[in-house]
Amino acid sequence: xxxxxxxxxxxxxxxxxxxxxxxxxxxxxxxxxxxxxxxxxxxxxxxxxxxxxxxxxxxxxxxxxxxxxxxxxxxxxxxxxxxxxxxxxxxxxxxxxxxxxxxxxxxxxxxxxxxxxxxxxxxxxxxxxxxxxxxxxxxxxxxxxxxxxxxxxxxxxxxxxxxxxxxxxxxxxxxxxxxxxxxxxxxxxxxxxxxxxxxxxxxxxxxxxxxxxxxxxxxxxxxxxxxxxxxxxxxxxxxxxxxxxxxxxxxxxxxxxxxxxxxxxxxxxxxxxxxxxxxxxxxxxxxxxxxxxxxxxxxxxxxxxxxxxxxxxxxxxxxxxxxxxxxxxxxxxxxxxxxxxxxxxxxxxxxxxxxxxxxxxxxxxxxxxxxxxxxxxxxxxxxxxxxxxxxxxxxxxxxxxxxxxxxxxxxxxxxxxxxxxxxxxxxxxxxxxxxxxxxxxxxxxxxxxx
Numbered sequence: 216x217x218x219x220x221x222x223x224x225x226x227x228x229x230x231x232x233x234x235x236x237x238x239x240x241x242x243x244x245x246x247x248x249x250x251x252x253x254x255x256x257x258x259x260x261x262x263x264x265x266x267x268x269x270x271x272x273x274x275x276x277x278x279x280x281x282x283x284x285x286x287x288x289x290x291x292x293x294x295x296x297x298x299x300x301x302x303x304x305x306x307x308x309x310x311x312x313x314x315x316x317x318x319x320x321x322x323x324x325x326x327x328x329x330x331x332x333x334x335x336x337x338x339x340x341x342x343x344x345x346x347x348x349x350x351x352x353x354x355x356x357x358x359x360x361x362x363x364x365x366x367x368x369x370x371x372x373x374x375x376x377x378x379x380x381x382x383x384x385x386x387x388x389x390x391x392x393x394x395x396x397x398x399x400x401x402x403x404x405x406x407x408x409x410x411x412x413x414x415x416x417x418x419x420x421x422x423x424x425x426x427x428x429x430x431x432x433x434x435x436x437x438x439x440x441x442x443x444x445x446x447x448x449x450x451x452x453x454x455x456x457x458x459x460x461x462x463x464x465x466x467x468x469x470x471x472x473x474x475x476x477x478x479x480x481x482x483x484x485x486x487x488x489x490x491x492x493x494x495x496x497x498x499x500x501x502x503x504x505x506x507x508x509x510x511x512x513x514x515x516x517x518x519x520x521x522x523x524x525x526x527x528x529x530x531x532x533x534x535x536x537x538x539x540x541x542x543x544x545x546x547x548x549x550x551x552x553x554x555x556x557x558x559x560x561x562x563x564x565x566x567x568x569x570x571x572x573x574x575x576x577x578x579x580x581x582x583x584x585x586x587x588x589x590x591x592x593x594x595x596x597x598x599x600x601x602x603x604x605x606x607x608x609x610x611x612x613x614x615x616x617x618x619x620x621x622x623x624x625x626x627x628x629x630x631x632x633x634x635x636x637x638x639x640x641x642x643x644x645x646x647x648x649x650x651x652x653x654x655x656x657x658x659x660x661x662x663x664x665x
Contacts, residue, residue, distance in 0.1 A: 239322035309345035312386030333651030365396035410605030430464030432593015449473030457540035539564030547572035
């Protein structure tokens with residue numbers, strides 16, 4: 216235990232965290248990344264040591280785990296596990312997505328909730344952090360099965376959320392359809408129409424550009440990083456991984472900014488289109504992945520390009536890389552290949568898609584690296600704007616929302632510069648971690664010991 220006047224030792228801190236959270240490797244990884252940047256700053260500002268701010272910040276306010284029982288189309292009773300990790304509400308109500316995927320466990324949700332603390336702080340909007348979901352797999356389930364699961368899930372979750380308490384959104388496996396089913400059940404249970412969820416359909420309180428926001432924001436953040444160096448996305452070849460919402464709209468905005476997107480991927484492999492995607496090709500991918508739930512191998516057959524089965528796109532030579540699939544998809548080997556092939560910039564569209572060794576390799580090579588807590592904050596930023604629109608009972612136009620998103624990403628970039636200036640470069644990871652930390656930490660200090 217740290218006492219007054221002591222120095223916070225990173226190894227000691229991490230050993231204590233691992234002991235309290237055994238086996239939660241994703242959570243350990245996320246905390247260590249932040250601790251590496253933040254602990255030197257904390258040791259220069261002893262008020263944070265005296266109040267054990269980092270220890271308190273790495274412990275969720277509460278973790279809710281519950282059973283979800285539902286009935287499939289054959290009349291069989293199914294049981295899943297549901298979660299909501301309410302991490303930190305120092306600067307606003309808990310805010311963060313719901314993920315439906317077989318891999319969902321407490322470690323992944325705590326890692327995502329902890330990252331959300333810094334991401335939401337960086338947006339400058341009044342949002343705390345949370346994350347939740349279930350080990351339910353919506354793939355190959357019928358519409359009715361998904362509806363029944365969502366209603367059962369919300370029956371329990373509704374006891375713990377609300378527009379002034381905790382406002383969940385979507386994530387992997389939870390799109391507009393799932394949000395709609397859950398919102399309908401919440402409305403029925405509470406007998407009120409409030410903005411207790413974001414990512415809703417436009418007909419009942421959703422926001423324009425929400426599905427595009429994370430991908431657009433990622434592209435905007437890369438443009439800001441390059442602009443700071445006197446460069447631009449225009450004319451650059453771009454690798455994009457993933458083919459969900461984030462990847463689709465990152466690719467679209469990159470193309471609009473003059474970039475040439477030559478890869479996309481899914482769980483079966485990746486496509487390499489040397490000629491670059493066009494709006495027509497991207498529209499095909501959006502329909503393939505959103506409505507037909509097909510594999511990208513179909514794209515390669517239709518547009519005569521190569522499909523690499525069970526491979527990742529990082530071996531293809533390009534100027535910029537945008538990992539938009541899932542956590543830890545880039546390891547040290549992938550990073551070394553990207554560096555060798557002349558990649559000059561990385562912007563993370565997914566949450567923590569580069570592992571620790573990969574991040575170290577990028578930073579040592581001097582590659583411009585936009586960490587996920589900064590580069591993919593556009594999604595939660597527009598979720599925050601949806602909350603505002605719900606509160607004032609009005610909706611903003613698309614152009615106005617996109618301009619607000621762009622300004623938020625520019626502001627995040629500036630915060631990273633403010634805290635990340637090194638001798639001859641900007642350390643965006645350090646800058647994002649410190650900027651996110653200071654706002655939340657100072658709010659926690661102001662409240663006293665709570």
